[in-house]
Amino acid sequence: MRRVREERPEARVEIFPAPGIPEVQEGDDIGELIATAVPDLRAGDILVVTSKISSKAEGRVRRGVSRNEAITAETQRVVARRGETVIAQTTHGFVMAAAGVDASNTEPGTVVLLPVDPDASAVAIRRSIRERLGVPVGVIISDTFGRPWRNGQTDLAIGVAGVTPALDYRGLSDDHGNALEVTLTAVADEFAAAGDLVKGKLAQTPVAVIRGMAEYTTEEDGPGIRELVRQSEEDMFRYGSRDVVFTRRTIREFSDEPVDGAKVRRAVDAAIAAPAPHHTTPWRFVLLESAEIREKLLDAMREAWIADLRGDGFSEESITRRVKRGDVLRAAPYLAVPCLVMDGSHTYRDDRRNAAEREMFVVATGAGVQNFLVQLAVEGLGSAWVSSTMFCREVVREVLDLPPAWDPMGAVAIGRPAAPPRDRAPRNAADFIVTR
Incomplete structure (x- = not known):
């Protein structure tokens, strides 16, 4: 989490898909695939990578297992259930539909699970790109989430490396002199959602590049996604209808x-x-x-x-x-x-x-x-x-x-x-x- 000390200078942002990334197979090096597809990456670029290709590369595809069986195996606790829809907390601490299990964009008869450690996935991609292209980039692993009180889904960050996950405005004042007491901006989630605008769900473009936001990248890999995962004792809505x-x-x-x-x-x-x-x-x-x-x-x-x-x-x-x-x-x-x-x-x-x-x-x-x-x-x-x-x-x-x-x-x-x-x-x- 980074403390905001001054206004960010006016910036121009460019977001574009990484073209030509082939169907990912187990054992593939995602960083190598991205470096080949976008050899002119610049220092400070931020990559938004769909979690599914990391999962496929890491062998997180299950064959001959029903989606419901996979959901049960990946669920730490069921938060809510309505019909066939299950909202569950994963072992990572994420609360999301179907515990992140996905049966789309994968071979018939298979399901894809979330990466075991999305932060580690982001670190591996970042280091692979630096080895091949010599440039430091930020990497965000993203997945699709629904949201309470809102229709529709959006992509959020589930893994982060080399990107400031959140900006902390607490203690500053607005233009009227009012103290900002609880303003915490989830920057990594905003980048994940922005990247999804050019990736799309059907266009087979699993990686987006965000350029012009280098100030949000970091030299170190950083703390990962934990800053954005609310701890249970602070969660006012921890208990779902099923488990209350x-x-x-x-x-x-x-x-x-x-x-x-x-x-x-x-x-x-x-x-x-x-x-x-x-x-x-x-x-x-x-x-x-x-x-x-x-x-x-x-x-x-x-x-x-x-x-x-x-x-x-x-x-x-x-x-x-x-x-x-x-x-x-x-x-x-x-x-x-x-x-x-x-x-x-x-x-x-x-x-x-x-x-x-x-x-x-x-x-x-x-x-x-x-x-x-x-x-x-x-x-x-x-x-x-x-x-x-x-x-x-x-x-x-x-x-x-x-x-x-x-x-x-x-x-x-x-x-x-x-x-x-x-x-x-x-x-x-x-x-x-x-x-x-």
Whole structure:
């Protein structure tokens, strides 16, 4: 990433295709093919190279494998799916249609995968051209991407060598004196899109030359494409429609980083969107933002658990082990206590129907808590729902000064995950389905 310090001088840009590049085969030297096609390349020229020819040269063509099988193999995670269309994150970190697998412009019965390391592909092409022509050029490996909120596709950079990937305008001021706080220009993507204008999709011209932008080339190969791949913790739209529910995993280890209460309140917004009987609102969330209150509650609950366990005849060793399970609550920098209220419930003449009425409200509370946990994960927060408060409800109501009708339904430990969740055995939906 390059910091912009002054206005770029007025420039004249020329973009033209590299003619006469033959059909690429495995083992071909792309740099040699380009140097032969455009022997008059100049220092500072920028080459935009379609990723497919790099893939073919590197043996990334698969024969006898269906496109869907190839997509599955190249997918790190599915972001969204609609019909046969799959938006997936690749092992490179790119989020794109079909994980970059392409069945066009290749022999029938074959599919082309992205290069294993597009930055390395760009470096190899750049060095090959310099060896043959003696001129330093910039190289961008490009591929086609769709974009959220926009129809149509455009080419973006997936590999970069010898080109500044991004320009950082932050800290500068515009003509009106306003500070530019978040302006980061993806220069490599702009070059990729510009090159595609002359390459085309059907013209069999996989390489474009951009001339007049030498100021954006660099002597070194540079940092590669990573500057333009947004890290997951910074991605506000990381989770697609398919995997948003699966973001929720029980987290038991938290960092010391404070929790933004606004994020928790947005999770409450999601919680109260859950279904409930009789058009009621059976959820209440007590947010424990005070460390003093959290400690007071957990101490009181601990004493109540110990007294109950001793009364049940458990050994001191067993009591210590069981009480230790509550440590996840002490480790969290933020706690929430979801409560059930029966406002709006119906009263019947027999206990069976009254019990069923309460069960409906308990189920609705569980749905609300599930929404709460999922939204916390979307906000980048880890959580663990612990049933502890259900075993000492009177103590919880007293410490937190809650109305008698509020029924604590566990406690949720919240914080930034300090470690990934533990692996769990895979579950097959078919094992949980009965069809009649």
